[in-house]
Amino acid sequence: MSLKNTRDRWGGVSQAFHWLIVLMILGLAIVGLTMGELPRTPKYFWVYTAHKSMGISVLVLMLARLGWRLYAGAPVPVAGTPRWQAAVASATHWALYALALAMPLSGWLYDSASGLRPFRYFGLFDMPKLSGPNEWLAERARDAHELLFWVLVLLVAVHAGAAFYHHLFRRDETLARMLPARKVRPAPHPETDHVA
Template identity: 85%
Template sequence: MSLKNTRDRWGAVSQSFHWLIVLLILGLAIVGLTMDELPRTPKYFWVYTAHKSMGVTVLALMLLRLAWRLYAGAPAPVPGTPRWQAAIASGTHWALYALALAMPLSGWLYDSASGLRPFRYFGLFDVPKLTGPDERLADRAHDAHELLFLVLVALVALHAGAALYHHLFRRDDTLARMLPARRARSLPRQDPDHVA
């Protein structure tokens, strides 16, 4: 499999970014939705810091993914895809990129404006603040973080639903292009001396 994207497939680098970020965002969503239910023990603060650290990781990976996309390009639409569907798919991809950047940025801004002490990225180093304490800004950043999450969930559902529609009903390669390529089955070797 090629590292770089080809006209027909996403390359190994793009696939790796895609699925790693999907897993991280899924983990962030689960933690974010259940965090408030945890008792305020030291474990809660460890989970909260891990959530923030994972968010910064998504931000860094999305910047790398965007740079790679600009460098490596993207596959052409699957042959037979109507122009309007290709336009919606392209718009959805760019909206997902924007949301996956805006979500962690809004969380980082919320953390910064909340006036909390700097958090340590997975215990390794302090993450700098984007701004000083500002209660109004913290409230707005928190609201934005929650709203962006809901929009992200809706777009991910649309994106996944479209991929499954193409795979199950149109039976084209839209979904398969983001999956590792399967090796073609080799045909049984025929004995040159055997005559059928």
């Protein structure tokens, strides 16, 4: 499998970015939706800091993914895809990139404006603050973080639904080209492959 994207497939680097970020955002969503129910014990603060640290990791990976996309390009739409569907798919991809960047930025801004002490990125170093304490800004950033999450959920559902529609009903390669390539066994040659 090529590391770089081709006209027909996403390459290994793009696939690795895609699936790693999907898994990380899924983990962040589960933790984000449930951590408010945790008792305020030391474990709660560890989970909260891990959530913030993973969010920053998604931000860094998304910047790297965007850079790679700009460098390596993207496959062309699958043959037979209507022009309007290709345009919607492209707009959805860029919207997903924007949301996956805006989500951690809004969380980081919320943390910064809340006036809390700097959190340590996976216990390694203090993250810089994006702003000083500001209650109004903290509330806006928190609200934006929550709204962006639900918009992201909606767009991911549309994106995944479209991929499965193409796979199950149109039976094209839209979904398969974001998966590792399957090795195809060569067909037997009638002159050389025979039963003795």
